[in-house]
Each structure stands twice: as C-alpha cells, then as structure tokens.
Amino acid sequence: MKASIRSYGFIDRDYYGGAAQQLTTIPFGTTDIETLLPSPHPRFERLDILSQYVIAAVALTGLDQIYSPEYRSKMGIILGTDTGCLSVDNDFGIGYAKAGIGSPKFFPFTLPSISIGELTIRYEIRGPSMCFMGGTKSGALVMNEACEWIASGEVPACLCIEAGALRLESVPPLQQTVFGIGGYINHASAILLESPDLITSGGDRVLGALDLNQNAVLLTGDLPLQRLCRTFSDSSRK
Amino acid sequence: MNISVPILYADAITAAGITLDHTWDAIISGRSAIRPLQRFPHGRFLSDLAAELSVEQLTALQIGLQEAETMLAYHLADRLISRVIQNESQVITGRTALIVSSTKADVACLQKMNRGETLAEPVCMDPYRLAQALGAKYPQFSSTLAISYACASGLIAIQQATRMIRRGEIDTAIVVGVDVLSEFTLAGFSSLGALSKRPCRPYDTTRDGLNLGEGAGLVVLSKETNPQQKPLARIESCATRNDATHITAPARDGIGLRLALNTALDAAGWQPEDVEFINGHGTATVFNDAMEGTAYSAVFGDAIPPLTSFKGCIGHTLGAAGVIEAALCTQILRDGMIPPSIGFSELGVPGKPIIPTQPMRRPIHKLATVKSGFGGINSVMLLSKEAE
Numbered sequence: 001m002k003a004s005i006r007s008y009g010f011i012d013r014d015y016y017g018g019a020a021q022q023l024t025t026i027p028f029g030t031t032d033i034e035t036l037l038p039s040p041h042p043r044f045e046r047l048d049i050l051s052q053y054v055i056a057a058v059a060l061t062g063l064d065q066i067y068s069p070e071y072r073s074k075m076g077i078i079l080g081t082d083t084g085c086l087s088v089d090n091d092f093g094i095g096y097a098k099a100g101i102g103s104p105k106f107f108p109f110t111l112p113s114i115s116i117g118e119l120t121i122r123y124e125i126r127g128p129s130m131c132f133m134g135g136t137k138s139g140a141l142v143m144n145e146a147c148e149w150i151a152s153g154e155v156p157a158c159l160c161i162e163a164g165a166l167r168l169e170s171v172p173p174l175q176q177t178v179f180g181i182g183g184y185i186n187h188a189s190a191i192l193l194e195s196p197d198l199i200t201s202g203g204d205r206v207l208g209a210l211d212l213n214q215n216a217v218l219l220t221g222d223l224p225l226q227r228l229c230r231t232f233s234d235s236s237r238k
Numbered sequence: 239m240n241i242s243v244p245i246l247y248a249d250a251i252t253a254a255g256i257t258l259d260h261t262w263d264a265i266i267s268g269r270s271a272i273r274p275l276q277r278f279p280h281g282r283f284l285s286d287l288a289a290e291l292s293v294e295q296l297t298a299l300q301i302g303l304q305e306a307e308t309m310l311a312y313h314l315a316d317r318l319i320s321r322v323i324q325n326e327s328q329v330i331t332g333r334t335a336l337i338v339s340s341t342k343a344d345v346a347c348l349q350k351m352n353r354g355e356t357l358a359e360p361v362c363m364d365p366y367r368l369a370q371a372l373g374a375k376y377p378q379f380s381s382t383l384a385i386s387y388a389c390a391s392g393l394i395a396i397q398q399a400t401r402m403i404r405r406g407e408i409d410t411a412i413v414v415g416v417d418v419l420s421e422f423t424l425a426g427f428s429s430l431g432a433l434s435k436r437p438c439r440p441y442d443t444t445r446d447g448l449n450l451g452e453g454a455g456l457v458v459l460s461k462e463t464n465p466q467q468k469p470l471a472r473i474e475s476c477a478t479r480n481d482a483t484h485i486t487a488p489a490r491d492g493i494g495l496r497l498a499l500n501t502a503l504d505a506a507g508w509q510p511e512d513v514e515f516i517n518g519h520g521t522a523t524v525f526n527d528a529m530e531g532t533a534y535s536a537v538f539g540d541a542i543p544p545l546t547s548f549k550g551c552i553g554h555t556l557g558a559a560g561v562i563e564a565a566l567c568t569q570i571l572r573d574g575m576i577p578p579s580i581g582f583s584e585l586g587v588p589g590k591p592i593i594p595t596q597p598m599r600r601p602i603h604k605l606a607t608v609k610s611g612f613g614g615i616n617s618v619m620l621l622s623k624e625a626e
Contacts, residue, residue: 077480082366084366084386086348086363089342089364090348090352092422092426097352100282102426103429104430107426107430108430108612110345110422110426111386111388111612112386113386113387113612114612114613116480117480117613117615121614124482126480126494127479127480128479129387129480130385130387131387132384133384133385134384141383152405172351172352174351174354175348175351175352
C-alpha cells in the first residue's frame with residue numbers, strides 16, 4: 001500500500017517550516033504563531049490553540065499552491081490529536097462557572113474536529129474527513145487511514161494532520177498530574193499524501209513515498225508524522 | 239466493489255427507555271422524553287427542558303446520582319457493552335474492535351478537578367480516555383478507537399467500523415456512541431442560543447431550537463454471519479462530505495449533505511427512488527432543518543421519501559445520535575413501521591417531504607440515516623433489510 005508524499009509542514013516549540021518555507025528557528029519568546037504563517041488566515045486570533053497549530057502546519061505545506069480548488073474539493077482530511085481540546089474545555093468551563101453563562105466564542109472550539117472545519121473553509125475541501133483521538137498513536141492512525149483511503153480510491157489525495165496543543169496556564173495542576181501533561185510540547189505536523197498513480201507529469205514534485213502495511217497502527221506507538229516532517233526538515237537544512 | 243456489512247445486534251439507552259425496545263415503543267406511541275431537568279438547576283440555562291435520564295432510570299441501570307455527575311458516559315457505555323457480552327456473546331467473534339464515538343464523554347470531570355476534588359477512577363474526560371477505560375475493562379477487544387466528530391461522530395464511527403471490516407483488519411466491531419447532559423453542554427448550547435424553551439419541533443414551521451438529550455447506543459457489525467444469525471440490517475454504504483462554508487451554521491444550499499447523499503447512493507448502486515424512508519438529523523434548529531429540506535429536494539426532487547426526526551422524543555444526543563438512531567432504524571426495518579416525527583405539525587422546510595405525525599405501517603427495505611454537525615460535516619448511511 002503506497003502513497004506519494006507531495007508536501008509537509010511542521011511546527012513545534014522550537015522550529016517551523018515545510019515545503020512552502022525552509023525550516024526556521026522560532027525566535028525565543030514568540031507567543032503569537034500567526035506571525036509565522038506564510039500568509040494570513042482569517043480570524044486566526046479567535047481560534048483555539050489546537051486549531052492555530054493545525055492551521056499553521058497546513059499553511060506551511062503550501063497546499064493552495066499545489067492543487068487547484070477543483071482538485072482540493074475532492075481531497076480528504078484526517079486529523080489525529082492526543083490533547084484534544086483540553087485547554088479550551090477548561091477555559092469554557094471556568095468561564096461559565098464564574099459568570100454563570102458560557103462563552104459562545106469558546107464553545108465551538110471545544111470540539112477537536114472544529115479545526116477540520118476551518119481547513120475545509122480555507123481550502124474549499126469537501127471530500128471525506130475523519131477526526132481520531134488516539135493518544136500517542138494519533139499520527140500512526142492518521143497515516144494508515146490516509147493510505148487506505150488513497151489505495152481504495154476513496155480520495156485522490158489526503159491531508160494528514162497530527163497535532164497536540166495546550167495552554168498549560170489553562171490546565172490546573174491537578175489535571176496536569178492526573179493526565180501526565182506537565183512539560184507538554186505543543187506541535188502540529190501535516191503531510192500531503194497523494195495516489196502514486198496520479199503523479200504523471202514531470203512537473204509534479206514528489207518528496208517521497210510511503211509503504212505502510214495494514215498493521216502499522218497496531219505496531220507503531222510513536223508519532224510518524226512528526227518524525228517524517230523532521231526528516232524532511234533536516235534534509236532541507238542540509 | 240462495495241460489500242454490505244451486516245448489523246448483528248443493536249441496543250440503546252435513552253431518556254425514552256433504557257433498552258432499544260423501550261425507546262422504540264415510546265417513539266411509536268408518540269411519547270416524548272423531553273421534560274424539565276432533574277439533575278441540574280433550573281433557570282441557569284436558556285431552557286430547562288431536556289431528554290434527561292430520570293432518577294428512576296438511573297436506579298434501574300444501577301447508577302448512583304453521585305456517579306452520574308462525573309462518570310455517566312462511562313457507565314452508560316459499560317452497561318451496553320456488558321449486556322451484549324452477557325446476553326449475545328455469540329455475535330462477538332474473532333478480532334474485535336471497540337469504537338467509541340462521543341463529543342465530550344464525561345467532561346464534567348474537569349469542573350470537579352478545577353475545584354481540586356479528586357475523582358473516582360476511571361476519569362474519562364474525553365473520548366480517548368473513555369475508549370481506553372472501556373478497552374481496559376473488557377479483554378474481548380483487540381483494539382480500541384475513539385472518534386470525536388461533532389454531532390456526526392456516531393455515524394462516522396459506524397462508517398469507520400465498516401471500512402475496517404471491509405479491509406479485513408477486524409472481524410467484528412462494537413460501536414458505542416455516548417454523550418450525556420452536563421452543565422458544560424447545557425451552558426454551551428445556551429450560549430449559542432440554540433435551545434428551545436418548548437419541546438422541540440423538527441421540520442415544523444414553528445421550530446425554534448433543539449432540546450439536548452443523553453444516552454448511548456451500540457451496534458455490532460460483523461464480517462460475516464452464520465446461518466443461524468439473521469442480521470438486523472445491512473450497511474450498504476456510508477459517505478461523509480463537508481460544506482466548507484461556516485463553522486457553526488450549515489450551508490444554506492445543503493451542498494455537503496447533497497454530496498454525501500449522492501456519494502452514498504452511488505456507492506450502494508441505488509437510485510434516489512430506492513430510498514423508502516429517511517431518518518433525518520432534524521435538530522429543530524431553523525437552519526439545520528431548512529438545509530436538510532433543500533438537500534433532499536436537490537437529491538430526491540418532488541419525491542422525498544417519508545422523513546422522521548427522533549429528536550422530538552429523545553432529544554439531541556450529540557455524538558451518540560448516529561449510533562442510537564442507527565439502532566432505531568433497525569427497528570423500522572424489523573417492524574415495517576415508519577415512526578412519527580414527534581413535535582411536528584405543519585411543514586416548515588423547503589421541499590415537500592412527507593413527515594408522519596402518526597406511525598405508518600409500511601414495509602421498509604431501504605432507508606437512509608443522516609447526521610450533520612459543527613464544522614460543516616455531513617454523514618449519510620444507507621441501510622437495507624436482510625432478504626427474507
């Protein structure tokens with residue numbers, strides 16, 4: 001089961017980059033990741049932290065430069081996340097506990113899948129989509145599923161995203177202890193996979209290929225998306 | 239080739255009944271489970287009405303009120319899994335995956351923790367931890383998976399189970415959808431102005447919002463059946479498509495649902511006229527129901543099949559809705575009975591769907607169930623009745 005890798009984007013605490021932009025060190029003290037985007041995203045400052053990381057990683061793939069709107073409308077999107085919306089869940093919960101009412105600003109972002117909605121609007125993607133909460137296996141789940149969708153012909157291409165992001169100040173110490181998230185490193189990785197059958201012209205640039213067996217999900221406990229992006233980033237630095 | 243996947247078993251716990259049969263009886267009888275809140279303070283939310291499990295129902299399920307505060311999603315899912323394992327264990331064969339769908343699981347845990355209170359284990363404050371906790375309790379499962387995709391979570395989880403069975407990754411899938419009432423969700427939907435102060439009225443001209451509900455549904459899907467096992471239904475196809483329009487409002491032109499319906503029909507090899515009944519999403523919000531009417535008109539023309547929403551009886555059960563309502567659809571195929579759309583009286587959506595106000599006895603062989611959600615997601619599943 002093979003898929004071609006067309007592009008990637010990556011952001012964590014220390015670095016950001018991708019096919020659309022060379023790997024760069026994030027300046028110390030940067031808290032506003034909007035400044036790192038290749039182009040502005042509408043209402044970015046109103047998004048929750050998970051959505052911001054997801055959108056940044058996808059922007060760094062240069063997706064809108066690679067595919068036409070018509071092609072993008074048929075693509076799939078799969079998101080896997082280990083943190084889900086823990087920060088915004090707490091922000092919303094604390095808000096209504098204090099004020100007696102909830103904030104309509106926060107509530108939609110208490111769904112981990114909402115960042116997929118943001119991406120579908122931004123890139124006009126109307127194909128199938130999926131949102132896994134898979135703990136540390138989230139990235140592996142996403143990659144395996146995307147390869148299956150491509151191999152079965154369900155989609156010609158798939159945007160694969162693995163992300164986890166928290167604002168630790170939104171997560172009380174007791175939760176940090178119980179859920180084991182002290183020192184969590186926010187990150188998002190995006191890889192654009194495409195059917196190898198569709199790469200026909202010499203102008204189509206392919207960064208690599210994947211060949212996953214069906215049991216990849218069960219056997220892999222790491223974050224292959226993040227690792228793949230790091231691999232590409234390191235080679236681009238050289 | 240699209241291979242149909244049999245549903246061997248279905249069950250549900252809702253405010254209308256703590257079994258699938260009891261819930262079905264309530265729907266056919268036109269009894270709504272939407273009533274004043276018992277476990278939550280009145281006057282704090284936009285509406286004091288919801289389809290809430292009563293104290294008597296919780297007692298019958300052996301769930302204490304204190305447990306219901308922070309562990310209700312876990313216990314409801316556990317009760318359904320326990321029932322199928324104890325009573326119908328023959329349907330669980332080979333490599334079996336547990337697939338859990340939920341939007342917020344037991345999110346009420348977070349509030350307690352924010353106050354510094356320690357909680358009884360397991361702490362299932364998100365769908366992943368809920369799936370892990372259930373997987374740890376039941377060694378029958380070779381793998382667990384958590385899907386959280388807004389109000390389409392349940393149907394998307396069934397779709398994923400269908401994919402995994404077709405690919406040969408597993409032999410059996412137990413799909414559990416669960417969501418429960420909490421201050422969190424009541425406050426959230428209040429903040430959006432989405433709750434009705436009256437019992438909700440899907441597709442009606444006077445509809446003005448939804449009532450939240452709570453509950454759990456379970457379906458067992460299998461690679462194959464033995465001759466002694468007649469499937470409750472067959473999943474002919476599933477499809478998911480996006481509006482790509484707005485984060486919280488559905489596309490006015492129904493494009494995502496239209497694409498999902500057409501994709502599902504193509505995959506099943508059905509024509510629109512083959513569909514004999516639609517279990518709509520029917521939340522009773524102004525825009526959702528209008529969007530559905532527009533999409534059905536585009537796909538079915540003037541011949542929209544009879545359309546029913548279950549929300550007027552069991553409320554909107556969010557991430558559980560897809561599974562609970564799929565379970566109810568197996569009853570429609572079994573009994574040859576189109577259920578009434580409780581709360582409906584006068585058509586208030588585009589197109590000319592027939593929306594029954596009384597049960598209609600009519601053999602149904604092919605039906606569609608539809609769910610949509612925030613982010614512009616739309617999901618469709620086509621079910622058929624097993625040949626006699």
